[in-house]
Amino acid sequence: MNTIEKKLAELPYQEMPDGLHARIIRKVIIMNLRVPFLIVLSLLFISLAASSWHLWMRLAENEALSIFKTLIMNLEFDSESLISAVQTMSEVISPLSFLIFLTNIALVGYLIYIYVIFNRMSKNGIIFGQKN
């Protein structure tokens, strides 16, 4: 083997840049989390759809809209009147169903928000340290 070939074979390796190994592993871990995240989001969407449908059926069954309209028109801002209004509403729609509905909206909204922020940060190289 002549000199130039020997020198090519012996070209030194530069050390890995700081953090590159960790960035690669981080990206792989997050890639692995993407599918479970989307599954959770899909299940929450299904739950939101189910609770929305349930609420809508309850409202439609009991002509709730006209009841609520009457309540609001006759509402007086004293404690007895308010308590009575709440009790009437809770006979139409159970507070638990309403709470589940609100929780689903909050969770879905929050997860979408996290997803959008995360995508923006990874495009800007904040999470994976990519240089643009």
Next chain:
Amino acid sequence: MLLYYGKIINIALYYFSLMASFPQIPKEILMKAKRGDIAAFETILFAYEKPIFNYIRRVVGGAPDAEDITQETFIKFYTHIGSLDPEKNIKSFLFTIATRTAYDWLRKKQKQPKIFSFDDTEFPVETIGDDSTYYNVERLTGLEEALEKIKPQQKSILMLFYREGFSYQEIADIFNLPINTVKTHLRRAKQSLREELSSQI
């Protein structure tokens, strides 16, 4: 006689060092990595990140860009490892991805898709023997500087053959070329390098 045995020992040590650079990945680690096991992937990453990074660094000519390309190479490797035949060489698979990723990056950066064609009529094919007048210039320093000046595909082929120890067949598989074409391009690449080195005198 002593010189002859010395030469044999040198060649043996050279090949030993090549083997030591690339530890054999146990098949079970590879199978786990194929199933998405991150710890197994990290074992492979530890084994190959430095050679891959340095190969890319030399091909694209800069460490900052080489970092992004190295990251992209290993992500592609992780994504496509499911399609790797366990009987095949993981080293070739990785360097194939690295080469293509580096070339894609260079094409986008330079916006000249044809620059990476191997059809190069600029350098006529010559046979350069060991007793050639060019031989003496090989002793000069500035090899890395000369490497920077030759074409990326010539750098690739020199690095893959000499530094990383790939065979002609493996290089032919990486570039999807016939073996004789690889030999021709390797000869041309060496000639280009020698001409750059001689211009440094």
